[in-house]
Amino acid sequence: MTVAEKWVPSVRYRGDHLLILDQQQLPHHTVYLNVTSIGHVWDTISKLKVRGAPAIGITAAFGLALWSNTVKEDDLSIFLSKLKEQRDYLASSRPTAVNLFWAIDRVAAAAQSATSVDDAKKRIESEALHIQEEDENTCRKIGEYALSLLQDGDAVMTICNAGAIATSKYGTALAPFHLAKEKGWTLSVYANETRPVLQGSRLTAWELQANDIDVTLITDNMAAHTLKTKNIKAVIVGCDRVAANGDTANKIGTFGLALQARALGIPFYVACPLSTLDLVTASGSDIPIEERPEEEVTHINGVRIAPEGIKVFNPAFDVTPAEYISAIITEKGIIKGNYTNELPKLKEEHK
C-alpha cells in the first residue's frame, strides 16, 4: 500500500474543530487531537505536536478559520482588525519556518477583499483549504523532480522528518521515496535519528517502514561513516526557510551533514516548495533560529539523561550556506546553483 493509495492527512479541518495527528506521541500511539480554539492551535504548533514547515502553515491557516467561525462581529473593519491580532498571535508560535507566516498572511490577505464579515469568513476558510489542497500536488511535483536525480536501487540519506505528516501528503524530502515505491523502484533510505526531538527515529523511520520503504535508522554521529561506507548516492533534506541567496535553514544537524557530503563528494539536495522560499530574507545570517526548551536535550521520554543544572544550548535549526547545496528541488523545477539570480526568477515566474 502506498501513500497515494491510503493516506489520512495529519491535519483535518472540520469547521468547528481540527483533528491533528499528535506527532509527539508517534511512533507508539496514533492519537488525533480534537483542537477547538486558536489557543489550542498555537499550543500544538509550539509544542511540535504538529510540525514540519508546510504542516505548520496549513494548521495555522485553519487556526484562523477556526477563530473566524466563532467571532460574533458585524462590522467588517473591526473583524479585519481582530483578524490581524490573531494572525500576529499565531505568528508568535514558532519563528523559523517561513511557511507559518506565508500561510497566515495569505489567509489574512484573502479576507481583505471581503464585502462583509460573512464573506470574509468564507474567504478565510476557502483560502486555508486551498493551501492544504495545493500542497499535495506541490509535494508530488517535488517528489517527481527529486526522483529524476536518482536511480532505482540508490541509497539516500536524510535527516529529521520532511515526510507526509510534515505536509499535506507525500512530504518534500521523503516524497521521492513514496513515489519510487509507486514506480516499483527500490530506494534505500538512511534516516538520521535527529536528536534531540528524534523526528528521524520516531517519525521518518515509522513513516517509511509503514509504507514498506527500505529504511535504516542511524544515530546522528554515524552519518559521516555511513556516507563513506554505504555507497550513499545523495543526501536529500527538507527546509524551513530558504533565503534569497540560497542559504537554507533546516533541522539542527543539516549543516554538518552538508559539510560531510561535500567532503565525500556526495550531492546534497534541498527539497523546497516555493512557499518556503523567503526572498525578503537576504541570507542565512538573517534567518531567526528557534531555541527550544533545555528539557528536550536533558531528558528523553521524561527520563533525565544529563546532570541537574547543566547548561544547555538547544537550537532547533541551523543554516547550510548555499555553496554546500548541490541543488534546490522545487515543484517548478530544479535549481543547480546561482541561487541569488535563479530563485527570484523562479518565484516570479510562478507567483
Ligand SMILES: CSC[C@H]1O[C@H](OP(=O)(O)O)[C@H](O)[C@@H]1O
Ligand atoms: C517538510 S518541512 C520539514 C522540516 O521541518 C522540520 O522542523 P520541525 O520538526 O522542528 O518542525 C525539519 O526542519 C524538517 O526538515
